[in-house]
Amino acid sequence: MISLQNVSKFYPPTQKGGKPVLAVDDFDAQIEAGEFVCIVGPSGCGKTTVLNMVAGFESVSQGDIVVNGVPVRKPGPDRAVVFQQPSLLPWMTVFDNIGFGLTLQEGRKTRSHDKVAKIIEIMGLKGFENHFPYQLSGGMQQRAAIARALITEPQMLLMDEPFGALDAQTRTDMQKFLLTIWDRLRPTVLFITHDVEEAIVLADRVIVMTPRPGRIAQVIDIGLGRPRNWDMVLSPEFLRYKKEVLHILRPPHSQTAG
Template sequence: MTMQNSTPTSDAPAEAKIHFDHVRAVFDLKGEPFVALDDFDLTIGANEFVTVVGPSGCGKSTAMNAAAGLLAPTAGTVRVDGQPVTAPGPERGVIFQQYALFPWLTVRQNVEFGLELMHMPKSRRREISDRMLALTGLEGFADALPKNLSGGMKQRCAIARAYAVNPSILLMDEPFGALDALTRVRMQEQLLDTWAQEKRTVMFITHDVDEAVYLANRVIVMAARPGRIHRIIDVDLPYPRTEEIRLSTRFTELRNEVWNAVYHQHPAISKGSQQ
């Protein structure tokens, strides 16, 4: 199989789950306009796993925050299931690098937090949290406080909490960035396991090229300042992803392709213009 490169189109197909329609984001930086995103145009399909990589400051997190409804674009539109995003919503679970667990709540209480806000009966909350804890391998830590968990366990708890409210979309911003290498690999495998069992559309931001290739159906490579799409690289590796795949020649080829696209961009692309 050969790797395909494509550019997004402005018209979102019927099966689009998330569609960025020529999104532009401009912020005030010390009295001067800073263009974080410029003509960002991307369609992510239902149940697709997309990773986004690019130089530091290229607008990866800005794009995710726009999809989450945490910021409004200066121009353009983000749509989920064809509807404009104007605020956060329960169909979008957001997971950050910092875990964002409530330290005074147990693992189970953290997982059930969103369900309680939905006024779900206690018996139903317990049923769902039991399933999410088992799915993420935390069933033996339901009564533990976050301070007693390792970094990987805290992140699994954050994933379980996001899954519990049954979102159709997971937006993940460097969720494994603070973990050691071995824990990070295990968390990648755990995430793919849960994704295979509980299909979701995933937009996953990362600085790690190996991680981007290992997880994704497609890797979105962004250009720096102002942030826009430089290349889209299809990952033709089969699921489930295994250690054998990670060590394969094809994985190395794809990894090198993404690496070159990220770190060897033409200066005119990486500098861009802020008009």
């Protein structure tokens, strides 16, 4: 469903006469419909660039990205994006922020109203419908941003470190919540994270990238059962996956380099 075919990305030189920056190099991956794929990799390795190309925010320099058989040329309502920082419209209430995409899409007020009310309840934001973003905690804002992304029931959900700024407990709550939603709606998810445990807990497959220029170092199938149980992070099987991913990210000979 999302096919990245030998995709490379050069950014233009930042200085006159400078060299273009190769951010992503020959990235080749197929993501099936309904699959949950995480990308992990060191800072600056090109994760956001990959996501932005799938989203249609950035063009590819070489190769092709094909979604449902159609080459990606621009953003589309089939691909909802959640950014690391909650991206709500500050002048709109929680209710209006969440309903925004739906109004554009459907224009039918009553049906939209019920739908927004329902997802607000699911997201634990009931009672905060008329609050403005600045009146919410960071975690609540991010839940509202995720609600806004999910309400149109997009086929694809592209998430760039969406829980990066949250405390550990809120983060775990959000991971559980995301998996519940994913189980119910089965969108195809491309989820970027720095956090190896988060990637393993969530994903069917983890794509591990090399430092820049980002290539795929390895793809690891996560054979842990679903629904995922958070006690499993201490299980030998989980720790084996964690060790495997960390080993790729930080091979023994490079450990002194951090």
